[in-house]
Amino acid sequence: MPEKKYHKDAFERADDERKNLILEVGIEEFSSKGYENANINVIAKRAGISIGLMYKYFATKEDLFITCLRHGMDILEKALYDIMISDDKLLIKAEKLIRTICMHSKKNSNYIKMYNEISSEKGSAERIRAIVEEIESKRSSIYITSIGRALSSGDVRSDLNPRLFALFLDSLLTSLQFAYTCDYYREKFRIYTGVDVNEADDEQIITQLLKFIESAFTFSK
Amino acid sequence: MPEKKYHKDAFERADDERKNLILEVGIEEFSSKGYENANINVIAKRAGISIGLMYKYFATKEDLFITCLRHGMDILEKALYDIMISDDKLLIKAEKLIRTICMHSKKNSNYIKMYNEISSEKGSAERIRAIVEEIESKRSSIYITSIGRALSSGDVRSDLNPRLFALFLDSLLTSLQFAYTCDYYREKFRIYTGVDVNEADDEQIITQLLKFIESAFTFSK
Amino acid sequence: MPEKKYHKDAFERADDERKNLILEVGIEEFSSKGYENANINVIAKRAGISIGLMYKYFATKEDLFITCLRHGMDILEKALYDIMISDDKLLIKAEKLIRTICMHSKKNSNYIKMYNEISSEKGSAERIRAIVEEIESKRSSIYITSIGRALSSGDVRSDLNPRLFALFLDSLLTSLQFAYTCDYYREKFRIYTGVDVNEADDEQIITQLLKFIESAFTFSK
Amino acid sequence: MPEKKYHKDAFERADDERKNLILEVGIEEFSSKGYENANINVIAKRAGISIGLMYKYFATKEDLFITCLRHGMDILEKALYDIMISDDKLLIKAEKLIRTICMHSKKNSNYIKMYNEISSEKGSAERIRAIVEEIESKRSSIYITSIGRALSSGDVRSDLNPRLFALFLDSLLTSLQFAYTCDYYREKFRIYTGVDVNEADDEQIITQLLKFIESAFTFSK
DNA sequence: GATGAATGAGGTTTCATTCAT
């Protein structure tokens, strides 16, 4: 699948410093204001380029947004990739994943905020499909493969559907990400646990979530 | 806690038919277009009232949105309430919950879409707090209490933190709701499972999710 | 000249308490917000009557405003009337006038604010004429008559035009009123004198203004 | 004191013809309709620019108004400046001032109308202060200095307070300006003098006002 | 490649006034 481009050729020709600056400024604007309230003219000004040039780089506001989003997702993906392709057993992987997500969420909360933003996007079925495809396919296949392998080797219960369990696993990890980064979910975390996620005992969260996942995967009557 | 009102007194004085119509039309508009792209004038026109009267009922667009949101949440809450206060054991409750959520999500997908919308809201910490408080506090306390009771009676593993496990449980259920209703999550479901959620075998989804939850809660080495 | 009515008959039939309350509330609203930003619906609510009844009393917002304005002007007029018809010499009168204006302005600043408001009114020549006629004719004729009498008795210089001098005198007194009550003029007073008019030495202001007027009227080469 | 800007940088970059047209059209609209009833869209259309561009030039309606106001005030200020800094004696200056004001008021009545408008402005103390400061400080200091110098040279009575007398002088001149330009004050002039100011004998008005001022300043018992 | 002036549709919100009861 040759990944669809959401930027124009001119953007690739720009030097890296400029490219990075545009994306960083864009991510900051989109993640703090949300898609609708973000302002392209402001992004251009802050990135030190003219609005005209911005439109030489990106055809629409939406394209810029998706490019910013993808940039953030790529960085997280890279952090997770090495873990996922390792030969560790599933639960070892899970623990590493959770720990990485915790750290990453704190450092790169803006990326997660953009992901949260896109997940409530309204639009044509076609567009949504393309975006979801791009963002979720890699991770989902890794999850599913890992679980499949664990199934073969008898490391997990035999009556689980690897695809659904992968989805459940992802739901838990995504919720955790949001709790660390997005206002609504952070507040929700506070209501459930009584403490702010930033002052919470990370180790306990990790331990408990691992227990939850471990049991879910390995229980057998 | 006397719930904060997000509508003006005049709205209460309107007859029920009109009140319901406004809320239904509003929910339809907000859930299909999203908060920013929803148009108050359109809502008023479709509800058969003047825009001036709309502002006699709601001080701002935001207030109308929150009132619509609350309306939808109340309906789901009612459906869940009877289950949660019953004397059933935790896992029986869980199954009933999941089944109710599946049915409700299909029938009232717009309510869930609005909930999805609010969960990516950007705004003052204070406002977010008030909304989250209102929407999540009831359900969270029911979850936590149920788990606590199960803990006391030895129905679940003794080393779980009831508040965190309640949050994990909620994450799974919320994700399921979104999968049934919101474009992004539905597409994500398709990528993970290979089928559209509307054509999927509900019974299998329910069974698998129950297994996941049951094991998570009851495993003991 | 049978004074034009700016209210409907029904207003006269209302009991005095209600009439006064409406006028007081109206004066408060108009003087604090200005004509355009004042809100008739708010005035009605604060006065404890329905907006429908308000329109039984006054045909338009403007009529209510003029009635409020006239009410305030009448009160000042009464305070000045006794002074003006007395047999005192012109300069004695002037001093009494100034002192009365100082006191009145502090107590009834809202009335003066409304007067300030009307004096920048835009409208049909006819309407302006009617309002000015009503507000200014009484006072102007008293001023002119007094000066005319002083002229006859040789108390003031013989080469003054009584009508123009009356206007100049009025200009000074009006400016003083505004300095005591209207934001812009109060600030202007501070810029000229270096002190806030409310903390200024009233006696010095009065003395100096009297000197100014006295000399203007009595000098003869 | 670096004068606060009430326009954006883009306005400065526009060519002079456009800048002048915008200000002229704005002054016409504001002075004829008053601040609240003036319509920015109308101003933009008449000035031949889009409303969007107008907002590139001025952040708010208020900023446009103040810029228009300042433009008019500057022009009057320039006309008066040469007179005020001359070496003429105070009363010579006064006569020149009065004559200039008469002429200017007839030619640029719109500027005065805007000044009349601002002088009944309601708003935050801070905003009023800034505007008054800007408009009145230059002229007031010139008045006060001139009177102070006249005091030193014995040209005026020794018992006058230069700051208060400057304010009184300004009150008279301002009233004269208003009489020539603003509907209410023009009508008031007619009531006091019996003639319309535009058909009045200017020379007599000037002579009488000069007498009034001259005596006020120079009388000594 | 780069600029930024220019556009204008569109949305939220206000409030004087009417009228059925």
Add this chain to the structure above:
DNA sequence: GATGAATGAAACCTCATTCAT
């Protein structure tokens, strides 16, 4: 006499996008 629900025109302001230079 009294109510207050209902109207709807109209105004300020935003911002994605274009295009001449």
